[in-house]
Amino acid sequence: MNGHDIFDLRVDAYANAYMDKNPDADRQDYINRYLLSDSSIAFGAYELAAYRNGDSYDWLDRVTRTGFKQNHTISFSGGTEKGTYLVSLNYTDQNGLMQKSDYQRYSGRVNLEQNVKSWLKIGTHTTFSKTTENVVDGSVFSAALGANPLLAIDTTDLAYLKWSDIKNQDQYNPLLSLNILNKQYLTRVLSSNYISVTPVKDLVLRSTFSIDNMDQQQYKYVPAHTGQDLRNSYHGSAEHYKSETLNLQWDNTATYDLHMGAHRLNLLGGMSIQKNTSNYNDIQAHGFPNDDFGYKFLNGAYSKDQTVLASDFVTTSLMSFYARADYNYDQKYFATATVRYDGSSKFGPDHKWGTFPSIAVAWDMAKEDFMNDFNWVNQFKIKAGYGIAGNQNIHNYAMYSLYRPTTTNGQFVYVSDGRLGNPDLQWERQKQLNLGVDMSYLNNRLNASFDYFKINNSNLLMNKTLSTVTGFTNTVANVGELTNKGVEFSLDYAILKGTGLNWNVNFSISSSKNKVTALYADVDAIYNKGGYTGVEIQPTGNLFLGQPVNSIYLYKFKKIAQASDMDQIKNVDYGGRTIHPGDIIPEDLDGNNIIDDNDRTVVGTLDPKYYGGFGTTLSYKGWAFNAFFNYSEGGKRISYLYNSLIGSTGMSAASDDLLNRWTPENTNTLIPRVAYGESVYSYGNVDLGVQDASFIRLATCTFSYTFSSKLRPSFLDNLRLYISGTNLLLWTKDKGFDPETGDDYPNSKSIVVGLNLAF
Amino acid sequence: MKRNIIPYSLFIALLFGCISCNKFLDREPETALTQQQVYSKLENIEPLLSGLLTNWRDIHKDRGGFVFQLGTDETQQGAYQVMTDPDQSALDKYGSYLAASNNALTGQWNPRWPIVSAAAQAVFALENLKDSSNGGKRKELLGEASFIRAAMMFELTQYWGRIPIIDAAKLNELGTGRQPLKDIYTQITTDLTTAVEDLPETQADKKNITKYAALSLLGKVYLYAPDSSGFRDFNKAAGYFKQVIDSHKYQLVANFADLFDPSKPNSTESIYEFQFNNVYPDNNQIQWQMGSRALANIDGNCYFGGYDLLVPTKYCYSDKKDGGIWETGDVRKDASIRYDFTYHDSIHPTIPAGFGGDELDPHVKKYEDPRTQGVLSFWYSGKDVFYLRYADILLNYAECLNELGNTADAVAIVNDQVRKRAFGGTLPDADRWSASMSQEEFRTQILDERMRELCFEGWRRMDLIRSGKFVDLIKARNKWAKESGTIQTYNELYPIPLTEILQNSDIPDTDQNPGYNH
Known part of the structure; x- marks a missing residue:
């Protein structure tokens, strides 16, 4: 809402609240005397002035902009019978949608493979990247979005935004927040290296060693004049946060290939060990004589007693033994059997290990003799599979109740982190049944596949809140069972294929349904608590027996x-x-x-009934056009942003939908009346505030021209020009920013112009 | 042969991996102690109990520390707060506004139980460490753990009635269901008796509990216990209070205002106070809740600014002639309540647009921390907060004497100690209570005297409940309760929180406090 409408909304909200308490009073007299006069109890002098002058201010416009991005890649590849190589370098530079946000990335890739001896091969896949980012403080967008349109923008000395004369301590002036420095660096090296030996024919022993190393650094400075700073009396705050994660993995496998006529059997046995370590340290220093050095000179911090130091070190490990037999007869009959024996450090001594077998069979009917007459059928493969998979994705050390020292009044004390350790934790088991058929027709121009799956999760690993009478607030437990079943269908059809006009269409659809089928003991619900006090039952994140996992729990x-x-x-x-x-x-x-x-x-x-995508590619000579849409139908979403905008009483940013609010003259509406300070049910309390998150989106659209060899300079192997757009069109009833990405950040469309060259 | 070395060595490596695999999968936390490590030795139990004392202190700070003071005849929430938070406003409005789903109350119930439970674990562990070489230390820690459990349970049962009892030795037998009042008070008095026996008479570190704090609380338990528990016993209460008085370790400070001077903590009048300072996390944020928004709007570092969570009722801030409690010459009035909001001698704040309207009405002064003036936000307010104060014990003792038929001695204590100090050291004859006052008259007068002496220190709700005047006085004096007119006797107890009933299978929804079960 603009300033004028906000003003009217607040007048209405105050007058309604007054009339509720004084039903016999003269409404207009109250408005004239107490709301519109210079001594208004509802409006600050600046708001009255802005209203009378017809001013309205768009704060969001002042902190956002049109972004700009450039991306360059150069790569070399080649090889001989002794080996192959690929070396590539990439540079990306982006200015973000928010003022002062930017992002640069350098990355490189080296892939090598070398036949050292006839029986010995080595290789590596290694990538490297370095990212540098200036991140805008998270409050900038939300504060600008919620700013008072009656408040003039050039008040850079105003630490907090205000509504009426109430300074909102939680709404920092976004223009000042833009001065907060937040520089982030990320360096990542991913390298997978193998040595492969063939001691006898058809037996391959392979040892692969992989390393994934990530170094993160974050430097932050909150200047002394911002609301964030004044609120805490810090006089400038600097923070250095550094973390490192290192994941090492060593895989050893032996494979043996057996051919006997049309029979082909591939046997694999192996083991894998994995060690993941991470650590961080965090330094926060407060009190700086000036803002000039930013985060760079911690020595200058004088509020030593407010210094915060933190660090942690965590190690987890995994170990697996596995075997697989892969059989096929003449590419007609297929069978695969696997068994894994996995151990995880996250479980107690008696529950570390889990066994997970699976089996799959398939039959390609098109290969049968009786199908010879149907030569337009290239593949008709019927598949069935059944297996059990494990999940150990839980908090580290969840089997222990933990106590950490902390200092208070100069002493150290031990404090529990609130989690009850559970030594009985064990692997979550996922039993999965798959049935499906893969089809190819018309010389593989038409491909379609259909799959059905049913997954039964048992021993579900969940964080559950506890009655605090137990002494703890939460625990991780194997709490129940969940079923998830669904179907997937995809189709790809080259309608025209040849040297002239090529036309291809594709389509996919998936649908699945899940249900909580058991919880622990006789419990029929596990609640998710949170909110301002941390104890409110949330609309989402609860588990109810017999209901979908992602249910929304509200009044109707x-x-x-x-x-x-x-x-x-x-x-x-x-x-x-x-x-x-x-x-x-x-x-x-x-x-x-x-x-x-x-x-x-x-x-x-929250889950959609069905979702998928469709697209088309058209090409003619050097010209090519493609467009891809994705869609989702039947999912719901809670837009906290919209619920806040529609719940405004003119003392916070408001949705234009409130123009259609209930009044004695406008009764046929779903927008309630406004009443300032009255307790009423809001959109967020009832399912009116639940958005229909169904949508169709034009996700990508590219138009390109590739120069033919006659038109391009002779030293070039390839020359291609393109223009491409992402997220160009969106059809939805969702009232928030975006049914997929939510409301936290502006929804962006982008258009890219590009040039590919090859030498 | 040579080409076989590599595969063989691979297999050997594989085998080696196998042998050490269980060791490879053992990962102990590197930066935390486990429960077993903490409770297994005295050196770890001591900092654990110290942590519980900190947790106990911390539930008395910030907004949460004053939730129980909302909805009394002494204090109510500010007008802007009433408009902005429905759950919080229900604590002043009562009736059907106050429901089991009230999150402000759940926020008080939830953090208390982990303290009770950890104290119970510590009691259990300490009893199993009888052979410990350091018997003196073990005894003291046992006394401290017992005191913490008793103090928490006393408060919980006063406000919620029947509550679970946590005894680590009888976990399966007791479960987590609500127990009879008789058993609850048995547990509390047993714990406090242990504390009295095991705790030292003085503590160098004021955070730790003394024998006299335990004696004072034990006296209070016998005075405040509801009749239905069978534990209300004025004789026993008087006996414990007398032990505190006769120890001569405590006396009233001469100047009442000194009690709230941040440069004079842990005075001779203090039996136990929560230790705070101006540095996070040991600040208490209380002034943020008590101060006036009108001042906060002018200067975030004004020491009497804040956000009007809790303001005195008109009854509490008015003079007797205006229907309130204050008598001319009582120095406690200006030491306890701020009436003048002039800032820097020249700024006269007004109530800006959008405010609730009562921002410049009298405010709570006892938690103002002038040390923050001009340099720190009032969020850093960090004066100590009284839990057990000698004046309170004297007034409680006088009440016991009155109930035991000795009104004259009761009046003497009030006159010669508490009121004498309140009037600057000399009590004018006109302000002396008459020694021939009736027992019933004393009961009425002592309630007002307790408000004058102890306002905003947290005992009012319990005083109203035990005197049976909860409904009448709150309905007459609390602005919001009066406006809604819905308060009823059942509101003396709070509802067991909804999330507790949903998550605790030993408390079925039929076991809700009366009036709250639909």
């Missing part, structure tokens, strides 16, 4: 109360709320005339 919207409803609802207890015409009323599901938590229910799920 009944209607907007009308004057004619007042008599009927006068005996209903709305948890202390007094309902007036124009307010939201929820459904009383248990019909006891009391609206309480027993009336909350599962009102939908």
Whole structure:
């Protein structure tokens, strides 16, 4: 809403609240005397002035811009019968959508493979990257989005934004927040190196050693004049955060190939060990004589007693033994059997190991003799598989209750982190059944596949909140079972294929449904608590027996109360709320005339009913055009942004939809009336605030021209010009920024112009 | 032959991997102690208990520390706060506004239990360490752990009635369900008796508990226990209070205002106070909740600025002639309540647009911390906070004497100690309570006297509950309770939080406190 509409909204909200308490008063007189006059109780002098001058300020526009990105790649590749190589370098430079945000990345890749002897081969796949980023403080976007349009923008000395004369300590002036320095560096080396030996024919022994090393550095400086700083009386704060993760993995395998006529058997046995270590250190220093040195000179910090030092070191390890037999007969009948024996350091001594077998069979009917007459069928492969997989993705050391020393009043004390250790933790097991068929027709011009899957997860690993009477707030436990079943279909058809016009279309669709089928003991719900106090049951993240995993738990919207409803609802207890015409009323599901938590229910799920994509490619001579759409149907989403905008009473940023709010003259609407400071049900309380996150998006669209050898200079092997767009069009009913990426950051469209050269 | 060396060595490596694989998968935390390590020796239990004392202190700071003071006849929340947080406003409005799903209350229930439970674990572990070479230390720690459990349970049972009892030796037998009041008070008094026996008379480190803190609390437990527990016993209470008084270790400080002077912590009047300072995490943020928004709007470093969570009721800040409590000459009035908001001698704040309207009404002064003026946000306020103060024990003792029929001696204590100090050292005859006052008259007068002496120090809700005047006085004096008019006797107890009922299978929803179960 612009300044004018916000102003009117607040007048309405104040007047409605006043009339609720004083039903016989003169509304217009109250407005004139207390709201619109110079001594207004609702508006600051600056707001009255802006309103009278017709001013409205767009803060968001001041902190955002059109970004710019450049990307250059150069690569060399080649080889002889002794070996092959690929060397490539890349440089990316991007200016972000937010003022002062930028990103640079250098990366390189080396792939080598060399036949040292006839029986000995070595190779490496190594990549390197270095990223440098200036990150804008997270509050800039949200504060600018929530800023008061009646507040002039050039108030750079205002640490906090305000509504009326109330400075909001949580809404820092985004223009000042742009001065916060936040520089991040990331260096990553990924290298996988192998040696492969063939001691006898068809037996290959291979040893692969991989390293993934990531070094992260973050330097931050919050200048002394920002709200973030004033609030904490820091007088300038610098932070250095450095972390390193190192993942080492060593795989050893032996494979043996057996051919006997049309029979082909491949046997594999192996073991793998993996060690992941990570550590970080964090230094925060406060109190700087000036802002000139930014984060660079910690020596200058004078508030030594506010210095924060932190570090941690974590090691986890995994070990696996595995065997696989892969058989096929004449590319017609296929069978694969595997078994894994996995051990994880995350479980206690008696539960470290899990055994996970699987088996798969397939039959390509097109290869049968009786199909010879149907030579337009190239493949008709029927597949079936069944297997068990393990999951150990939980917090490190979850089997222990942990106590850490901390200092208070100059002494050290031991404090629990609130998690109850669970020594009985074990591997989560995922039983999966797959059925499917892969089809190719018309010389492989038409490819289609259809798959059905059913997954049954048992011993689900979950973080669950506890009754604190247990002494702890949460624990990790194997808590139940979950089923997930679904189908996937994809199709790819080269309608025209030849030397002239080529036309290809593709389409895919997936649909799946999950359900919680068991929890522990006789419990039928596990709640996710959070919010401002940390103890509120959240609308999402709960698990309910018999319901989808990602269910949304809220009141059901009944209607907007009308004057004619007042008599009927006068005996209903709305948890202390007094309902007036124009307010939201929820459904009383248990019909006891009391609206309480027993009336909350599962009102939908975040998961879509089905989703997928479709696209097309057209090319003619050097010209090519392709477009790809993706879509999703039936998923729901909670937009906290929209719920906040629609819940405004003119004392915070508001949605234009409030122009259609309930008034005695405009009763046929789903937007409730506004009343300042009254407790009423809001969009966020009922399923009105749940968005239909279905969408269709034009995800990418590229138009290119490749010069033919006649047109390009002779020293070039390839010359291609292209223009490409991402996220160009979006159709959705979702009221937030984006049904897929949410509301935290501006939704961006991008257009890229590019040139490919090859020598 | 030579070409076989590599594969053979690979197999040997594989074999070696196998042998050491279980060792390879053992990863102990490198930066934390496990529960077993902590409870297995005295040297670790000591800092653990010290941590519990810190946790206990920390529930008395910031917003959470004053949730129980909302909705009394002494204090209520500021007008802007009432408009902005429905759960919090319910604590002043009562009736059906106050429900089991109230998150402000859940936020008080939840952090208390881990302290109770850890103290119970420590008691259990210490009893199993009887052979410890350092018997004196073990005894002291046992006393401290017992005291922590008792102090927490006393507060919990006062506000929620029947609560679970945590005894690590009887976990399976007791479960996590609600126990009878009789058992709860048995546990509390047993723990405090242990504490009285095991704790030293003085502690160099003021954070630690003394024998006299345990005696004071034990007296309070016998005075405050509800009749239905069978534990209310004025004789026993008076006996424990008398031990504290007769020890002559404590006396009232001459100047009442000195109690709230940050340069004079841990005075002779202090039996136990929570130790704070101005450095995070040992600041208490209380002034952020108590101060006036009108000042915060002018200067974030003004020491009497803040956000009006809790303000005195009109009854609490008014003079007797205006229907309040204050008598002319009582120095406690200006030491406890801020009436003047003039800043830097010349700035006269006004109430800006959008505010609640009561930002310049009298405010709580006891937590103002002038050390922050001009240099730190009032968020860093960090004066010590009283838990057990000698004046409180004297008034409690006088009440016991009155209940035991000895009103004249009770009046003497009030006159010659508490009121004498309150009037600057000499109590004018006109302000002396009459020694011939009736027992009933004393009961009425002592409630006001406790407000004058102890306002905002956290005992008011319990005083109202035990005197049976909870509904009448709150309805008459608390602005929001009066406006909604819905407070009822059942509101004396808070509802067991909804999340507790949902997650604790030993507390079914039929076991909710009366009035809250729909």
